[in-house]
Amino acid sequence: MTFTQWFQSWGGEAFGWFLATTVLILMIALPLMLAVAMIIYADRKIWAAMALRRGPNVVGPLGLLQSFADGLKVMLQETIIPSAANRGLFLLAPIITFTVALIVWAVIPFGPGMVLADINVGLLYLLAASSLGVYGVIISGWSSNSKYPFYSALRAAAQMVSYEVSIGFVLISVVLWADSFNLSKIVLAQQGHIFGFLNGFGFNPLLFPMAVVFLISALAETARAPFDLTEAESELVAGYQTEYSSMSFALFWLGEYANVILMCGLNAILFWGGWLPPVDWAPLYAVPGIIWFFSKILIFFFIFSWIKATVPRFRYDQLMRLGWKVFLPLSLVWVFLVSGYLMLTRYGA
Amino acid sequence: MIQAFAFYLFSAIVILSGALTVLSRNPVHSVLWLILAFFNAAGLMVLVGAEFIAMLLVIVYVGAVAVLFLFVVMMLDIDFAELRSGFVRYGFFGLLIALVLAGELIIAGGAWSAGAIDIAHRAAPASADLSNIEAMGALIYSKYLYIFEAAGLVLLVAMIGAIVLTHRDRKDTRPQNISDQVKRRPQDAVRNVNQPVGQGVEL
Numbered sequence: 395m396t397f398t399q400w401f402q403s404w405g406g407e408a409f410g411w412f413l414a415t416t417v418l419i420l421m422i423a424l425p426l427m428l429a430v431a432m433i434i435y436a437d438r439k440i441w442a443a444m445a446l447r448r449g450p451n452v453v454g455p456l457g458l459l460q461s462f463a464d465g466l467k468v469m470l471q472e473t474i475i476p477s478a479a480n481r482g483l484f485l486l487a488p489i490i491t492f493t494v495a496l497i498v499w500a501v502i503p504f505g506p507g508m509v510l511a512d513i514n515v516g517l518l519y520l521l522a523a524s525s526l527g528v529y530g531v532i533i534s535g536w537s538s539n540s541k542y543p544f545y546s547a548l549r550a551a552a553q554m555v556s557y558e559v560s561i562g563f564v565l566i567s568v569v570l571w572a573d574s575f576n577l578s579k580i581v582l583a584q585q586g587h588i589f590g591f592l593n594g595f596g597f598n599p600l601l602f603p604m605a606v607v608f609l610i611s612a613l614a615e616t617a618r619a620p621f622d623l624t625e626a627e628s629e630l631v632a633g634y635q636t637e638y639s640s641m642s643f644a645l646f647w648l649g650e651y652a653n654v655i656l657m658c659g660l661n662a663i664l665f666w667g668g669w670l671p672p673v674d675w676a677p678l679y680a681v682p683g684i685i686w687f688f689s690k691i692l693i694f695f696f697i698f699s700w701i702k703a704t705v706p707r708f709r710y711d712q713l714m715r716l717g718w719k720v721f722l723p724l725s726l727v728w729v730f731l732v733s734g735y736l737m738l739t740r741y742g743a
Numbered sequence: 744m745i746q747a748f749a750f751y752l753f754s755a756i757v758i759l760s761g762a763l764t765v766l767s768r769n770p771v772h773s774v775l776w777l778i779l780a781f782f783n784a785a786g787l788m789v790l791v792g793a794e795f796i797a798m799l800l801v802i803v804y805v806g807a808v809a810v811l812f813l814f815v816v817m818m819l820d821i822d823f824a825e826l827r828s829g830f831v832r833y834g835f836f837g838l839l840i841a842l843v844l845a846g847e848l849i850i851a852g853g854a855w856s857a858g859a860i861d862i863a864h865r866a867a868p869a870s871a872d873l874s875n876i877e878a879m880g881a882l883i884y885s886k887y888l889y890i891f892e893a894a895g896l897v898l899l900v901a902m903i904g905a906i907v908l909t910h911r912d913r914k915d916t917r918p919q920n921i922s923d924q925v926k927r928r929p930q931d932a933v934r935n936v937n938q939p940v941g942q943g944v945e946l
Contacts, residue, residue, distance in 0.1 A: 408745065483775070514874050518798035525806025529778070532810065536771060536817050544817075551814050555807055575876060711919065 418510050422499050430651045431461035437651075437699050444703035471640035476538065479637065483537035488638065488645035491530030495649035498523040498656055503578045505669045505683035516577040517565055520660070521558070524615065527653060528554040530646070531624060531634050538637040546633035549710065550617065550624040556717040557614040563725035564608045567732045568595060568664050581668035593674050596665035600735060604728055605665040607721055609697070612657040614717065616650070619702040623710055654698060655691060662690035746790060753786040770816045778809045795875035 397418070402410030435450060435458065442449025450457035475484060501516040503509040513519060528551060535547020569575055572583035572595075588597045596605040614621040625633030635646050662668055668690075669683030708716070760779040767773040781804045788797035873881065883891050938944060 513794065515794050515798050515876070518795070518802065522798050522801035522806060525802055528806075528810055532813055532817075533775070536813075547817070548814065551810050555810055558806065715919075715921075 415510075419500075422510060423496055426496070426499060426652060426655070427648065429655060430648055431465065432458075433655060433695060434461045434464075434647075434651055436695065437702070440696065440699040441703045444700070465644065468640055468644040473642060474637075474639045476540065476637050478539040480537035480539065483533050484637075485642065487530050487534035487537060488642045488649070490533065491527065491649040492645040492652075494523055494526045494530065495652035495656070498653075501577055502656070502659055503581060503663070503668060504687055507578075508669075508684065509578060512576065512578060514574070514576045517569060517575045517580070520577075521562065521565065524653075524656075525554070525558055527649075530649065534638070534646075535634040538634070540637055542630045542632075543634045543636050546624045546630050546636075550634065553617070553621065553623065553713060553717075554615060556714060557611045557721075560607060560717060560721035560725045561611045561615060563722070563729050564604045564611065565664070566729050567601060567604050567725070570729075570732050570736055571595060571598075571601065577663055577668075581663055581670060584667045585670055586674040591674055593667035593670040593672055594665060600728075600732060601665065604725065605661070607725055608664065609661055609694075610716075611721060612661060613698065613701065614713070616653045616657050618654060618698055620705040620707050621713055622707065623713060626707060655695065658691045658694035658698065659687070661694045662687060666690055750787070750790055753783045753790065756780075756783040757787065770819065771813065774809065774813045774816050777812070778805055781805050781809065793875060795879060 398411060398414040401414035401417075404410070405413050438460070439449040439457075450460035453459045453463045475481060498520060500511045501509065501513060501519050503512075511519075531550040531554075532547045535543040535545075535550070538544070568580065572580040574580060574583065584594050587593060587595060595601045613619075617624045624630075625635065627633075630636070635643055638646065666672070667686075669687040671678035671681065671686050757780050760776040760783065763776040764773050764780060767776060781800060785797040785800040785805075788794070788800060936944065
């Protein structure tokens with residue numbers, strides 16, 4: 395008896411389903427918020443260690459409670475709305491960012507069968523939902539009625555649209571190989587992908603360059619360093635968040651980090667086997683899939699922090715050059731290569 | 744019951760936001776209402792089982808086209824008085840277009856109610872056991888291949904045309920040449936000289 399069926403057994407068909415889905419959504423969203431709090435702490439610690447500093451170390455043991463203290467502080471602050479701002483849209487923008495960052499998690503498979511919505515256009519849903527994220531930034535920039543947020547909004551709009559193009563082509567290469575848009579099937583297609591031994595499209599020499607392109611595009615899509623031009627503090631104060639305070643600022647913050655974790659998870663799912671162990675060896679399957687998945691997310695998050703701590707920020711024209719003149723042609727050529735290879739080997743007459 | 748509720752919810756929001764797109768005074772609000780209309784239309788597509796079209800609607804229209812709309816509209820220098828001044832001048836054409844659209848809707852509705860089209864006689868009957876994407880792929884890449892290719896060609900020509908028309912070759916800019924920068928070595932740029940005191944440096 396599955397989780398949903400247990401609820402339906404005493405709550406009736408429709409109401410039981412409703413209750414079960416609500417509980418499942420909370421079971422994803424609440425731990426996600428906790429994970430975001432801890433990952434912000436981890437980010438600051440890693441960043442500090444690379445700069446030979448200590449990072450947060452005062453609140454709680456080893457500073458572990460720092461994020462919660464920040465959250466409490468932010469909640470007690472006053473929400474300031476600039477008098478010239480467009481009030482409704484100004485408050486709507488952080489809500490959009492936060493909501494979109496949460497709805498994307500509906501299709502992420504955490505383990506075999508552990509997925510809220512196992513839909514067969516899962517990858518397209520992800521692409522659709524992540525392309526909505528840009529609205530939070532644009533609306534906040536416009537409705538603040540202030541010049542720096544506005545510049546930031548324009549930058550964000552161009553940046554995200556540009557990098558979504560190459561992300562789309564990378565995803566097509568993966569989908570061609572996995573033969574499905576369903577994320578669980580994409581993970582299963584990677585089992586024993588190389589010599590029936592290594593789990594992960596990233597081990598495939600033909601797909602490895604796409605894994606690298608995806609990792610870098612993911613940085614640009616989430617506006618992480620070195621592509622954080624939307625909040626370049628030396629030019630734009632704090633970018634689109636300049637006029638925000640208290641909880642509305644915190645929602646941006648939470649949404650941004652939830653997106654970063656999501657992109658780490660996507661890297662794991664699309665190229666490094668998701669909840670499968672890295673090697674197709676029976677004893678490794680004794681470890682629950684969710685632990686493999688989370689450890690892969692953490693490895694990618696470490697790489698993200700590492701890049702943030704070491705790589706200087708790109709200039710805007712360099713960012714556009716990388717997106718349109720390097721990644722777009724490269725990923726387009728790779729779609730040809732991958733489909734050509736598959737025609738020769740898998741679908742050849 | 745739930746499906747009927749969802750249908751009426753999505754349709755009502757589509758109609759409402761469509762109306763507000765036209766009625767909003769601020770063009771930015773208009774675009775945002777338009778985006779809401781797109782989004783709820785995608786919801787309607789999910790209800791009829793066309794999840795692929797729904798996702799495409801969100802990715803292409805909401806995620807890319809509307810972002811560029813918003814981008815352009817936000818950059819406009821809006822003069823509200825001037826916006827409203829042309830009402831009488833353009834009112835007639837607006838009414839004409841509205842009448843044509845309404846007429847077409849009535850004709851389409853009438854043709855549908857004159858007798859539902861037999862599934863077998865449709866231009867491309869969909870097989871029930873295929874998923875959305877597979878069914879569309881099977882049709883586009885076999886039966887409608889040439890039309891699909893022609894559409895792609897039209898888009899390519901439009902894209903090249905847009906670039907050619909808007910591109911201007913500026914001589915006064917100095918774009919970054921990354922391969923030149925990478926090729927540059929210290930001996931090309933730096934020179935160590937042991938300069939005698941009292942003499943200038945030869946540059």
